[in-house]
Amino acid sequence: MTSDNFRVEPAKFFRELQSRLKVLQRRASRKNKRSKNWEKAQLKVARLHHQISNTRKNFHFQTSHLLCDRADMIFAEDINFKMTARGFLGKEMLDGGFGQFRDLLSWVCWKRGKYFAQVDHKYTSQICPECGTHTGKKELTERVHVCDECGYSTSRDHASGRVILQRGLNSVVPMDCRERKLSGNGVLSGVLCLDKCRSRNANSRELEAYVCTPKESA
Numbered sequence: 001m002t003s004d005n006f007r008v009e010p011a012k013f014f015r016e017l018q019s020r021l022k023v024l025q026r027r028a029s030r031k032n033k034r035s036k037n038w039e040k041a042q043l044k045v046a047r048l049h050h051q052i053s054n055t056r057k058n059f060h061f062q063t064s065h066l067l068c069d070r071a072d073m074i075f076a077e078d079i080n081f082k083m084t085a086r087g088f089l090g091k092e093m094l095d096g097g098f099g100q101f102r103d104l105l106s107w108v109c110w111k112r113g114k115y116f117a118q119v120d121h122k123y124t125s126q127i128c129p130e131c132g133t134h135t136g137k138k139e140l141t142e143r144v145h146v147c148d149e150c151g152y153s154t155s156r157d158h159a160s161g162r163v164i165l166q167r168g169l170n171s172v173v174p175m176d177c178r179e180r181k182l183s184g185n186g187v188l189s190g191v192l193c194l195d196k197c198r199s200r201n202a203n204s205r206e207l208e209a210y211v212c213t214p215k216e217s218a
C-alpha cells in the first residue's frame with residue numbers, strides 16, 4: 001500500500017504453493033527415515049522450497065519495478081525484522097519477506113536512478129496524516145483510520161503510507177519546495193507485508209471503499 005493509494009495485491013499462488021508444501025512435508029514425515037522413498041520425499045520438499053523462494057523473489061522484483069514506474073522517490077519503513085520476528089508478529093512477518101523486498105526495492109531504485117530512503121516507523125499508524133494528531137493505538141484488526149479531530153477517514157494503510165511520505169519528505173526536501181515534488185511520489189508501507197498475511201482472511205475489497213480518490217501518478 002502506498003501513499004497515493006496504490007495497492008499491490010499479494011500473489012495468490014503463494015498460498016497454493018504453501019499448502020502444497022505442507023502436504024509434501026507431511027508425506028515425507030511418514031516415510032521410514034533414510035529409506036529410498038524418504039529420500040525422494042525429502043528431495044521433493046527441497047525442490048518446492050526452492051521454487052517458493054524463487055517465485056517470491058520474482059514477485060518482489062516485479063513489484064519493485066512497478067513502484068519505480070510510478071514514483072521517483074520511494075520511502076519505506078525502517079522496521080527491524082529480526083526484532084519483529086521474535087516479537088508478537090512472529091513467523092507471519094518473515095513469511096511475507098518484507099525485509100528481502102525492501103532490499104530488492106532499494107537495489108532496483110538505485111539501478112533505475114530513483115531515490116530510496118527509509119524512515120522512522122514509530123507511530124506511523126497512530127498519527128492522522130491530515131492534521132497530525134495522535135489517534136491512539138490501533139489493533140491490527142482495525143483496518144480503517146478515522147480521526148476524531150478533523151474527521152478525516154481512509155484505510156489504515158493509506159493513512160500510515162501518507163505519514164511515511166511526510167516523514168520521508170521532511171528528511172530530504174526543504175519545506176519551501178515541497179509542493180513541487182509531491183506529485184511524483186509514492187510510499188511503501190511496511191504494512192504491505194502484514195496485509196499479505198491478514199488480507200487472506202479480511203476482505204480487502206471492502207477496504208477500498210473507505211479509500212479516498214486515488215491520485216494519478218506522474
Ligand SMILES: [Zn+2]
Nearest residue numbers: 128131147150
Ligand atoms: Zn485528523
